Every structure is written in structure tokens, then in C-alpha cells.
Amino acid sequence: MILVTGATGYIGSHTWVELLNAGYKVLGIDNFCNSSRKVLDRVEKITGQKSQFIEGDMLDEKFLSSLFRNNPIESVIHFAGLKSVGESIKIPISHYQNNIHGLLNLLKVMQENQCNKFVFSSSATVYHPNNLIPYVEGMSLGSTNPYGWSKYMSEQILRDIEVADTSWSVAYLRYFNPIGAHESGLIGDDPKGVPNNLMPFITQVAVGRREYLSIFGDDWPTPDGTGIRDYIHVVDLARGHIKALDYLINQKQSLTINLGTGQGYSVLDLVKSFEKVSGKKIHYQIVERRPGDIAQFYANSQLAKKLLDWTVEYDVDRMCKDSWRWQLKNPNGFGE
Ligand code: NAD
Ligand code: UD1
Helix, strand or coil: CEEEECCCCHHHHHHHHHHHHCCCCEEEEECCCCCCCHHHHHHHHHHCCCCEEEECCCCCHHHHHHHHHHCCCCEEEECCCCCCHHHHHHCHHHHHHHHHHHHHHHHHHHHHCCCCEEEEEEEHHHECCCCCCCECCCCCECCCCHHHHHHHHHHHHHHHHHHHCCCCEEEEEEECEEECCCCCCCCCCCCCCCCCCHHHHHHHHHCCCCCCEEEECCCCCCCCCCCEECEEEHHHHHHHHHHHHHHHHHHCCCEEEEECCCCCEEHHHHHHHHHHHHCCCCCEEEECCCCCCCCECCECCHHHHHHHCCCCCCCHHHHHHHHHHHHHHCCCCCCC
């Protein structure tokens, strides 16, 4: 049985679906601090399987202990965490508490139960912003905000555990920019409040929830002056987790890999692609650069291909099409 923490979140729910489709037995947990109970029905509807789920908090060690006592958990995919960079700067203590303390609770209970296969949601944000692009796994690490540091520290904690106990194998998955949604339009990204990320902002403009998109600068040193990122379809990303889990199970060793497409698209590229597939005009205004942003980054994705035989299936038009279908079918997201 695979334990998936943060199972009802954006990436967790898509990975849950892929795991069930691949025949894995899955137990999901979440405290719903950034997700909806409705995801549970939606996952069942997509997969035609009853989903096993228990509500609980990563900060509750007793809950985690009873979870491992009562279920035959063999490996863990850990998504649960807070991901807002802005919030992490404003309230670093609760951010670190959730992401670091939650991780430590989980690892302690895993250790006590001889469960030692772990897939970790890391981020491209762990690469030092001064690195040249594309980002390669061996490059120097560092961050500019508590969220990024929490991922950096989490990686370090896991590496220390691996040194102390060689029976552990860990997949450090550094995600680039996940967008898109399941093709059913039943699950997708549903940020609370004003979206920080580009794609949910675009879809909310398209559906009439927001008047226009603010583009954070058109004077970056990029061909059209807007920021460049490596957008990856969330289903391709989810499938990367299954490949990584299989690697841990079969190879019994750790791996650190980028999960990105290896291609960069600018903000204006994404707007144009979205307009093409949706038939909607995205009104935008150019505003000041967002503090902390960098001009461009994208992945070198060769290592994931080599070690996992993982490559992406979906292009940027398909990412936009699926994001739009999700938003159109659910104009207010999950409505919570
Ligand atoms: P998300 O917020 O949609 O999902 C995270 C889930 O964890 C939510 O359902 C939330 O309710 C749950 N959660 C948070 N704290 C919890 C706690 N203490 N106990 C139990 N459940 C808790 O985020 P996501 O986009 O699905 O991201 C999943 C993971 O991937 C996160 O760790 C995030 O930092 C990482 N990541 C995300 C991105 C991205 O762009 N979405 C990029 C890189 C890395
Ligand atoms: C953000 C996070 C990063 C996280 C990543 C993936 C910040 C500072 N960084 O980065 O830690 O790993 O998401 O989840 O929040 N843009 C606009 N208008 C908008 C929103 C975005 O022009 O309303 C631009 C940005 O300037 C950037 C691009 O769109 O050039 C992508 O932005 P975003 O989706 O927030 O992702 P990242 O900047 O990569």
C-alpha cells in the first residue's frame, strides 16, 4: 500500500488517479487546509474505484502513528505542505512548522515502522537563481524565500537520514511549473483567493472571474521581454511519480531528478496558446516586475529520461486546453 499525503491537493489528486489506474493500492491523507472534500468523489468517478482516505494532519504525530499501525504502508509519496512563496515570507514560522515539522513527524513514524521508500515533492526553486539555464541536477542550490528554503532543508534532512540508515531510498523530484488538468475536467488547480501562479490567473480571466491579467514586466532579457518558464502537464508530472516509485521499489536506490519538459515558454507564449485553444481573448496589462522573479528557467530533463525512461506526452496547447476545460466545467473551482 502506498501512502499519499496531500492527496486531495492539485498534484496529489492527479497522482492518486494515476496510481489507481496503474493498479496500486493507495491510502490518501489530507487536512483540507488547501483542498476540497469534493476531490474524493471526483477521484472515484474518474477511476471507478473506491478511494481509501483518512482526514488528518501531518503535525499530529499520534495520527500518523496510528495510520502506520493500522495499515500495511510500504512506501510514501509526500505532497502535503504549504506552497505559497508570498505567505512563507509573511508567516515563516507556521510555514516552516508545517513543511519541516510535518516532514520530521512523518519520517520518524516511517522509521519506527521500517518503511523506508519515500518520494518527495521538491521544486526547481531549490536551484540557486544565479545558475545558468537549463538547470541540471548537480548545480548549486539555494533560495531567496522561506518556501524555497523549506524544500532545500527537507532535501538535506532526507540526505542525512539516508547516510545514517542505508536501507532508505528517496526520490527527490524537482518539479518545474505544473499546469493543465485531468482530461475529464473533474479535478484541477483550484487556488484559494487571488491566484499567485500564471495559469489559474489566465483561466479565471477567461471565465470572467477577473477582468485582466497583470503581466509582471515586459523588459526581461528574453526574446519578447516576458518571463520564461518550463510548464509541464500535471498528468505527465503525476506519471513521473509512478516511474520514480517503481525505480525505488526495483532498484532500491535513491535518485534526484528534474521533472520538466526541457522547453521554455514566455508569459506571452502561454497567453497566445491559451487564446488559440479556448477561443477566448485574454486581456492583459503590463505591470511592474514581481519582486523575487527571475527572467527565465527551464529544466534539463535528460536524467529523468535516462534513469526512468520518462518523457512528457503533452504539449503546451494541450496543457492550456485541459486547464480551460477544468475551469469551464468548474467556474468557481470546487466551490469552497
Ligand atoms: P496543494 O496545496 O494543492 O496540495 C497540498 C495538499 O497538502 C493540500 O491538499 C493541503 O490541504 C495538504 N496539506 C498541507 N498541509 C498539510 C498538513 N499539515 N497535513 C495534512 N495535509 C496538509 O499543492 P500542490 O500544487 O498539489 O503541491 C504539492 C506539493 O508539491 C507541495 O509540497 C508543493 O510545495 C510541491 N510543489 C508544487 C509546485 C506547484 O507549482 N504546484 C511546484 C513545486 C513543488
Ligand atoms: C512560482 C513560485 C515558485 C514555485 C513556482 C511553481 C513565486 C515567486 N515563485 O514561480 O516558488 O516553485 O511558482 O509553482 O511565487 N506571471 C505574470 N502574472 C501573473 C502570474 C505570473 O506575469 O499573474 C508571470 C511570472 O512573472 C513568471 C511566470 O508568469 O514569469 C510564471 O509565474 P508563476 O506561475 O507564478 O511561476 P514561477 O514564477 O515560476
